[in-house]
Amino acid sequence: MDALIAPLLNGSAQGALLLLAALGLSLTFGQMGVINMAHGEFLMLGAFAAYLVQQVITATDLSIPVALPVAFVVAGLFGLLLEVTIIQWMYRRPLDTLLVTVGVSLILQQAALQIFPSQGVPVEKPGWLDGQLNILGYDWPLRQLFTILLATVCVAALSAWLKYTSFGRRIRATVHNRDLAETSGISTRTIDRLTFFAGSGLAGVAGVAASLIGGTNSQMGAQYIIPAFLVVAAGGIGQLKGTIIAAWAVGVALAYFAYWTTGSLAQVLAFILVIVFLQLRPQGLFTVRTRSLA
Amino acid sequence: MTKKPWISLSGIGVFAVLLLAVAPLVLTDHWLNNLGKYCCWAIAAVGIGLAWGRGGMLVMGQGVFFALGAYSMAMHLTLETAGDRIPGFMVLYDPLAPLPAFWEPFRSAGFTLLAIVLLPVVMAGILGYALFKRRVKGAYFAILTQALAVALATLISSTIRETGGDTGLSDFKYFFGFVLNDPANKVMVFLIAAGLLVVCLLAVWQLYRSRFGELLVATRDAEERVRFLGYDPANVKLVAFVVSALMASIGGAMFVPIVGIITPAEIGAAASILMIAGVAFGGRASLFGPALGAMAVGWGQSSLGSTWPEGWTYILGLLFIVVILFLPNGLSSLPARFTGRARRKPVDQPATAPVVAELEEVRS
Numbered sequence: 001m002d003a004l005i006a007p008l009l010n011g012s013a014q015g016a017l018l019l020l021a022a023l024g025l026s027l028t029f030g031q032m033g034v035i036n037m038a039h040g041e042f043l044m045l046g047a048f049a050a051y052l053v054q055q056v057i058t059a060t061d062l063s064i065p066v067a068l069p070v071a072f073v074v075a076g077l078f079g080l081l082l083e084v085t086i087i088q089w090m091y092r093r094p095l096d097t098l099l100v101t102v103g104v105s106l107i108l109q110q111a112a113l114q115i116f117p118s119q120g121v122p123v124e125k126p127g128w129l130d131g132q133l134n135i136l137g138y139d140w141p142l143r144q145l146f147t148i149l150l151a152t153v154c155v156a157a158l159s160a161w162l163k164y165t166s167f168g169r170r171i172r173a174t175v176h177n178r179d180l181a182e183t184s185g186i187s188t189r190t191i192d193r194l195t196f197f198a199g200s201g202l203a204g205v206a207g208v209a210a211s212l213i214g215g216t217n218s219q220m221g222a223q224y225i226i227p228a229f230l231v232v233a234a235g236g237i238g239q240l241k242g243t244i245i246a247a248w249a250v251g252v253a254l255a256y257f258a259y260w261t262t263g264s265l266a267q268v269l270a271f272i273l274v275i276v277f278l279q280l281r282p283q284g285l286f287t288v289r290t291r292s293l294a
Numbered sequence: 295m296t297k298k299p300w301i302s303l304s305g306i307g308v309f310a311v312l313l314l315a316v317a318p319l320v321l322t323d324h325w326l327n328n329l330g331k332y333c334c335w336a337i338a339a340v341g342i343g344l345a346w347g348r349g350g351m352l353v354m355g356q357g358v359f360f361a362l363g364a365y366s367m368a369m370h371l372t373l374e375t376a377g378d379r380i381p382g383f384m385v386l387y388d389p390l391a392p393l394p395a396f397w398e399p400f401r402s403a404g405f406t407l408l409a410i411v412l413l414p415v416v417m418a419g420i421l422g423y424a425l426f427k428r429r430v431k432g433a434y435f436a437i438l439t440q441a442l443a444v445a446l447a448t449l450i451s452s453t454i455r456e457t458g459g460d461t462g463l464s465d466f467k468y469f470f471g472f473v474l475n476d477p478a479n480k481v482m483v484f485l486i487a488a489g490l491l492v493v494c495l496l497a498v499w500q501l502y503r504s505r506f507g508e509l510l511v512a513t514r515d516a517e518e519r520v521r522f523l524g525y526d527p528a529n530v531k532l533v534a535f536v537v538s539a540l541m542a543s544i545g546g547a548m549f550v551p552i553v554g555i556i557t558p559a560e561i562g563a564a565a566s567i568l569m570i571a572g573v574a575f576g577g578r579a580s581l582f583g584p585a586l587g588a589m590a591v592g593w594g595q596s597s598l599g600s601t602w603p604e605g606w607t608y609i610l611g612l613l614f615i616v617v618i619l620f621l622p623n624g625l626s627s628l629p630a631r632f633t634g635r636a637r638r639k640p641v642d643q644p645a646t647a648p649v650v651a652e653l654e655e656v657r658s
C-alpha cells in the first residue's frame with residue numbers, strides 16, 4: 001500500500017510545481033495565443049531573485065515570504081519588457097513568436113550563466129519547511145505541502161482575479177472577442193501588457209518554489225518549459241481547471257513511472273502518454289467551443 | 295521559383311561544382327572536414343525547409359530523426375571497429391554482459407543502410423499520421439516534436455551501457471571497410487556528404503515544381519480550402535514530414551563518420567533549435583536558403599563558438615530575434631526586397647491573418 005501511496009504524495013507535489021510553471025503559460029498562451037519559450041527563463045529569474053533576496057535578508061525564515069512577491073515583480077517586469085519590445089509586434093505570427101522567444105531564452109540563459117556561477121547558487125530552505133506533517137497516517141514532507149499550498153493559492157488568486165476584478169473581466173472580454181472588446185472601449189493593448197506581466201510573474205513565483213526543491217542554475221528553465229507546455233496543451237488552452245487536472249495527472253504519472261522504472265524513462269513515458277492523450281482529445285481536456293474553422 | 299526552373303537548377307549546378315570539385319582542392323583537411331559537418335546540417339536543414347518553409351510545420355525536434363540516422367551509423371561503425379569483440383565502452387560497465395539484442399543486426403552494412411532510410415520513414419510516418427489526422431498543428435506540433443527530442447536525448451543519456459550515454463559513441467576506425475584516418479578516405483566521406491546534399495537539393499527542387507509542391511504551399515496557406523477542394527491536407531503534410539525526417543536521418547548518418555562522435559547533445563532540444571536557426575537565417579521557404587543558412591550557422595558555431603562561446607550564444611539569440619522580427623523570410627528575401635518585389639507577409643501564417651490585418655488597416 002505504501003508503495004502505491006508514496007508516489008501519489010510525491011507526484012502531487014511534483015504536479016503542483018508543474019501547475020505553477022504552467023499557470024503563467026496558460027495565461028499568456030491561453031488568453032493571448034503567445035507561445036513564450038522564455039517562460040522557463042522567467043522561472044529561472046524568480047529562482048535567482050529568491051537567492052538575491054536571501055543575500056539581503058539573512059534570516060532564512062523570513063526570506064522566502066519576501067522572495068515570493070519580489071520574484072513575481074522581477075519576472076513580471078522582464079515579461080512586460082519582452083512584450084513591449086518584441087512580442088507586441090508579432091501577435092499575428094504565433095510560430096514566429098515562438099522562435100523569437102527561443103532567441104530570448106538563449107540570451108537569458110547565457111546571461112545567467114555569466115552572472116551566476118555555472119554550478120548554480122544555493123537557495124537556503126527555511127527551517128519551517130523542514131520536517132513532516134502526519135496526515136491520515138502518512139508523513140508529508142512540509143516542503144511538498146508548501147508547494148501544493150502555494151499552487152493552490154496562486155490558482156485561487158488567478159481565478160479570482162479573472163472572475164471578480166474589472167481587469168479580469170476586461171481580459172476575458174478581450175479573449176472572447178478582441179474587436180468587440182476594443183469597440184466597447186477596452187484598451188486591448190493595456191490588457192495584453194497586464195496579462196503578460198501577470199503570466200510572467202507567475203513564472204517567477206514558480207521559480208521560487210522550484211529553487212526550494214531542485215537546484216537553481218541557468219539550465220533550470222529549460223527543464224520545466226516542455227513539461228509545462230504539455231500540461232497546458234493537455235489541459236486545453238485557456239482552461240484553468242484543465243491545466244490543474246493535467247498538471248496533477250502528469251505529476252502523478254511521472255512519479256509512478258519513476259517509481260517503477262527510472263527517472264529518465266519516466267519522462268519519456270510521460271511524454272508518450274501526453275501525445276497519446278492528445279490523439280484522443282486534440283484540443284485538450286476542456287475546450288472552448290468556437291465557430292472558427294481552423 | 296516555378297517560373298524560372300532553369301535558374302534554380304543551374305544554381306544547384308554551380309553549388310555542386312563548388313562543393314564537389316573546388317572545395318576539396320582549395321580547403322585544408324581541417325576545413326574540408328568542417329565543411330563536411332556543415333553539409334550534414336545542411337541536409338537536415340533542406341528537410342526542415344520543406345516541412346517548415348513550404349509546409350508550415352515547424353519541426354523543433356529534427357534531432358530525433360538526425361539521431362536515428364546517426365546512431366544507426368555509429369552502431370555499425372562501432373561494431374566494425376570492435377570486430378568480433380564487444381564494444382569497449384560496454385565492457386567498461388559490465389564485462390560479461392552480451393551485446394544488446396538491438397545492436398546485433400547493425401553488424402550488417404546492408405541492414406544499417408536500410409535502417410538509416412527506413413527508421414525515420416516509419417517513425418515519422420506513424421507520428422505524422424497520428425498528429426496530422428487529428429489536425430494537430432502549429433505550436434502544438436512544434437512543442438510535441440521538441441518534447442520528443444528532449445525525451446530521446448534523455449533516454450540516450452540514461453542508457454550508458456546500451457548507447458554510451460552522455461559520452462556517446464566515438465572512436466570509429468573503419469567506414470564500410472575503409473580506414474577512416476586515411477586522408478583520401480576522409481575526402482571520400484566528404485564527397486559523399488556533399489553529394490547527398492546536392493541530391494537533396496535536386497529532390498526538393500523537383501518537389502517544389504511538382505503538383506505536390508503547389509499542394510503543400512496551398513495547405514500551408516489555407517488548409518481548410520485545400521480540404522474543401524477534395525484533398526486530404528493530412529496526407530500532403532505527412533509526405534513532406536516523412537521526406538524531411540529522411541533527410542535529417544541522412545544528415546545524421548553522414549555526421550558520424552565526418553565528426554567521429556555522436557552524443558545526445560548533438561540531437562537534443564538545443565541542437566534541434568540550432569538547425570532551425572540556420573533555416574530561418576537563410577530563408578525557410580527558398581530553395582537554397584535552408585542549406586546555406588545552416589552552413590553559415592555551422593561555420594559561425596565552429597569559428598566563433600570555439601573562440602568566444604559566450605558571445606556566440608548571444609549572437610545566436612539575437613539572430614533569432616532580428617531575423618524573425620525583421621526578415622521573416624530570411625536572408626534569401628533580401629535581394630527581392632531591394633528590387634521591390636518583396637512579399638511583405640511572412641510565409642507560414644494562417645490565411646486569415648492578412649484579412650484581419652487589412653480590416654485593421656481600414657479601421658485605423
